[in-house]
Amino acid sequence: MDNNDKSTLENNLIQALLSEQKSARRWKNARFFVWLILFLIMLFILIGPSFSSETSSDHNSAYISLMRLNGVIMANSNFSARKVIPELTAAFADKGSKGVILLINSPGGSPVQASLIHDKILQLKEKYHKQVIVVGEDSLASGAYLVASAADEIYVNADTVTGSIGVIMEGFGFTDVMKKIGISRRVFTAGINKDRMDPFELMKPADQAKIKDVLDAVHQDFIDDVIAGRKGKLKGDPKELFSGDFWTGTQAAKLGLVDGTSNVWEVAQSNFGTTHYRDYSPHDNFFESVIRNVSMKLPLGLDSHTKLQEIV
DSSP: OOHHHHHHHHHHHHHHHHHHHHHHHHHHHHHHHHHHHHHHHHHHHHHGGGGSTTTGGGGGSOEEEEEEEESOBOTTSSSSHHHHHHHHHHHHHOTTEEEEEEEEEEOOBOHHHHHHHHHHHHHHHHHHOOOEEEEEEEEEETHHHHHHTTSSEEEEOTTOEEEOOOOOOOOOOOHHHHHHHTOOOOOOOSSTTTTTTOTTSOOOHHHHHHHHHHHHHHHHHHHHHHHHHTTTTOOSOHHHHTSSOEEOHHHHHHTTSSSEEOOHHHHHHHHHSOOEEEEOOOOSSHHHHHHHTSOOOOOBSSOSSOOBEEOO
16 A cells, blocks of 8 residues: 555545544534423423413412421431421521411421421521411321421321320340350440340340330420420320320311311411412422422312412
8 A cells, every 4th residue: 555545544534533523513512402402491381380471460479388398207308307497497587478387298207306396496486476387198196296286286187197196116136046046245335234225135124114214204205395385275185195196187186186187278278368388398409499499380289279389
């Protein structure tokens, strides 16, 4: 192959590479514009209704602050003091909001996290003088009911699992298993009670007494908060109410644990004269928080005449 042929081949390769790079850039630019157009379309869909004649008056309407609190109450979850308290503070501080509704669906969880949220609600009520109402969904039990007891009123569905005013600690014992497989355990402690509740040792009477003492103290704090929050409303026998048992929403209303059976949009309408809300629910990620703060109306519930609608 002579020099001319080599030069021609090199030029052809260079031209092919340049052409491939140009093609790649075109596809990259095309993908960018496609994603941009899709984003703008989504943004228009979300923002568009707020500029229509149908909803232009919604921004001048009264509204409430709404917080959805779901799941087990525990540190680092959405239903934790760290996530809930900042949003709760903002919900109360909203000068345009007529009040606060907490829409709760939780079986309970950490008594400490629940107590922190409960106490913060009381503090914010005193500071901002706003009414706060809890609406329970599938479950309003244990620590979730403790949080609810800080509200001015509590409403649930007729079938909401309600109550469970008690404290529980669970564990397992593996002493028999260790004997069967021939394992012995060696534990070294500084402090004679450091190994309390060791699952690989037999439960000692002193350990049982200690755990009962701690649980009774936490339970009494729970009881005191409920009595203070539901002052003059409780109708049942205290031994039954504070036994850790649970009831349906209808039964709980008869016992005075809740103020009645209703749903969130009816509560907003009857107590605050509006079905519009601003969402202050804690969220996991940035995208959800952005979407939450975009102007839009989202119906909640199945009522065909009255629905809760979001505004910003």
